[in-house]
Amino acid sequence: MKRREFIKTTAAASVPLLFGGVPVMASSQIENTSLEKMALAAANCGRILVIVQQNGGNDGLNTVFALDKWTNLVNARSNILMNNSQVLPLNNNLSTGLHPAMAEMQGLYNNGKLMIVQGVSYPNPNFSHFRATDIWFTGSGSNTTLDSGWLGRALDIKYPNFPADYPTAEMPDPLAIQIGSTLPFILQGQNINMGYSVTDPNSLLNVINANTDPAPDNDYGHELTFLRLMKDQSNVYRQTIQTAYGVPLSNTVTYPSSNKLADQLKIVAKLINGGLKTPVYIVNHPNTHDTHENQVGTTDKTTGSQATNLTLLSQAIGAFQQDLELMGKADQVAGMTFSEFGRRIKSNASLGTDHGSAAPVMFFGTALNTSPTQVAGTQYPVPGMIGTSPDIPLNATVSNQVPMQFDYRQLYASLMQDWLCMTEAEVTQVFGSNFAKLPIFSAVLLSSVDFDKEQYQDISVYPNPCSDGNITLRLPQISNDYIQVSLLSINGTLLQSASYKMQGQELQLHYNQLVSDAIYILHLDWNGRTFYKKIITR
Template sequence: MKRRSFIKNVAAGVALPSLLGGFGVRLHATAPLGRLMSALDADNDRALVLIQLDGGNDGLATLSPLDQYDRLKKARPNIALPENRLLPLTGLSTLAMHPAFIGMRNLYEEGQVRIVQNAGYPNPNLSHFRATDIWMSASHADEFIGSGWAGRYLAYEYPNFPIGYPNANMPHPLAVEIGYSMSLSLMGPQTGMGFVIPDTQSYYQLLAGEQAPAPNTPAGEQLAYVRLIAQQSRVFAQAILDASKKATNQATYPDTPLAAKLKIIARLIAGGLKSRFYLASIGGFDTHAQQADTSDPTKGAHAQLLQQLGDAVWAFCQDIQALGVADRVAGMTFSEFGRRVASNFSDGTDHGEAAPLFLFGTPVAGGVTGSNPKLPLNPTLNDNLPMEVDFRSVYATVLRDWFCVPEADVPSILMHQHPFVNGLFRPGMACLTSSVREDHWEAGRSLLTCRPNPFREAVVLDYESTGGPTVVQILDASGRIVATPVSGWQAQGRYQITWDGSALPAGVYFCRLVSGQAQQTRTLQKH
């Protein structure tokens, strides 16, 4: 690649993956370094930190139902936790935590943890990959949705992204994920909505201005040049740097991978980054074998995982409190499924159904939602914990009560109507004003509008062609094209057509414009 050609492509706004030491940026480059990037001002935009417990967390070991301890002991004679070693919870005589989960228990005692018991969904799938997709997309078990619930919310809040981004209204990444690739959670209807940091080492290399060495060949020299230009041209990477420089006096964290990720997230939030979602994960929860030490069930693989999780979250909450940003940060754990009621013959537990999830942080209303799971009198290896709270109802409540999405708009984001779960957040928290949300909606460059929305029959599509082949498509929730109102060559300019959608069944659809290198998608609701 010639240097002149590369610079031309960057200036034209071509979507390019960042190559600085594997630092993954799933976005369109829209401006040279420094444009629109004034000093990062402190902002009160709310952020949600999602922690994925990869593998399927065992809820009955995490939270033991004391009112059914005899049945639990019968179901798990080899790995049941001793009742006298469990951590009591103030005000709860029938529920106790794993002794290694002391960090989360301490937060609970401070009123900063909401336990949601028996979270799941109807007809659960027990495949890791499929179940993870369901939790990340908020789909039904029998449908496939190619976008994530968080990504669709971000597309709702910032509908013109990525065209015209970054901008004065939103100069920062919409979301940040620390992981080797962008998860489905952050995929929007047309593009990834986040900024990916592959690992903690990549982050600190970025701060130090370092990059992985390139091979000493002509191709290596070219790669080094591409990396350098990519690093210099990514204004979102610059936002990460600027935020990091503003918050350096942090609390002490445990020396674990999850804690290292949460430390970075706390630093970015305290530094003024306006990103709405932060994602981190901790693996190892697929505990089919040696889940616990049979000579002392309070120790073992699962105990180590819970200690890492609890201690990391505790340190994170202490840190953001000291940094003065705790009021604008909430967190939530999720896992693709739980484990079976009975232990297996390998001193572990197999894939199960429902399990608890945890919301944490100062804005969270401490306590418990849901009841203790009901254990069978004579448990077998096939017994599961039934769902009590649909996890998508938790998402709906997060959107309404934390991100201030009007109730009427939540179904179009989650693709379905779900009841809300009251009491997850503290009452009386101020929400976004309508003028702030309108600023978000108007930020960037709008190439496509669809009205009325919701619609019943005719829809007026107002769009801009950049010149050349232009397509406007209507897609259903699964991504299947159900109509193509526009397809052909068009001169540059604004156009308006009326499309008849009366034949489509009620539901959520996407209207997508593709014109040259520009793409933009709008969500449509058919009544």
């Protein structure tokens, strides 16, 4: 379906919630095998991915500064470049700094909670906003057009009876939630769109109280009132979202005011706090990053439209990360920022930059591979950065581009396999080919697990050690709930995962792939809690 056709055929039927005036679109009818696998795997392992889209093509060279290429930058963009003393320094990284509007993200970096991946693009990049965005959304190459987005068509394949038989007790919540003012192409299913919209914040209160907006006191008005109420109550995920949103926070964070991105992330934080199982969230920066002119101020190069954009980004992500940590769920959430392309090396005469190719992508969270001791001696030894400063010519021309260091699909593959618990074979199936992972996430996520934690003793497994792969899992009480059981290698690689409907207190498991004299991990998700059990074979 073409973009305009999609908007035309779905806009009237779309119905998102409003939380604090921010439209929220919930979908479990997503279009592509990749998100289905990501979402189901993430639900299995309890991790959450938050994607922050910066529409318009952000200028990476004026966001992440190459301090070690400063002379070349001055030659290429003297009319927009600030003084290098104004750039925010980064711990253990003498070659790189951040825009002065990004103080919160500087703090995350210096505390090991931000990672920069340099030079992200794809071969033969496209400089059209629409086409470049579609490429990033679909996971395609520049010469391949796909009809499904990378957040597309999954449930039509995995759950052919949807929506008749869903939600289920196993997965009662949406697989993805998009927050923003427009209905995204990637959330349109083949047969139905699960998004919905309301016109103002009072509409959400109307749903909670089973009220409707005022209508004329006549036969027409009575029918209109009834139809509005049925529309508001028709979406099966509405109640679960409202219930999660209504769970109070034990600690509160002050989000920045007049910041629509922060408003969106505040909603995401409340839904995560409320226990929603949704594994993928997408939020959208409210401003365009298409800075052909007035990217910086005339006299003060630290001001201008890009400084405004980066202030909104940094303050929103900083507050969101603090919120996750106070609610005790920071280890479950990782975030990623991206824009459809970067800008050219050489600035133009209008205090701006034109469409370019590669740009940095940033990840945030507590599970990143940013430990100086872990990265020392590796291919990427700078803590918090993968890649190097862009190769900038001494005298760049208008045709010079920031060169690609990493294909964006390498980032997606790393996310799916190392964060969302997918196997290498599944990731290859998603893309139809293999893309080399990057060391974005810590390789020792299980090293921080306290297997002797009192809570984990509520569940027992036996025999342990085991010799034939037959294991009995015993709960502390009789249960009729679902339990998700994932078998991991000792380094955290997902080997097998399945959901079981309990019918009593014990569950029989059989793993024929276990080898002798090894250690495995059972990751259990039951009754709203997560458990880890260590299994030894002999």
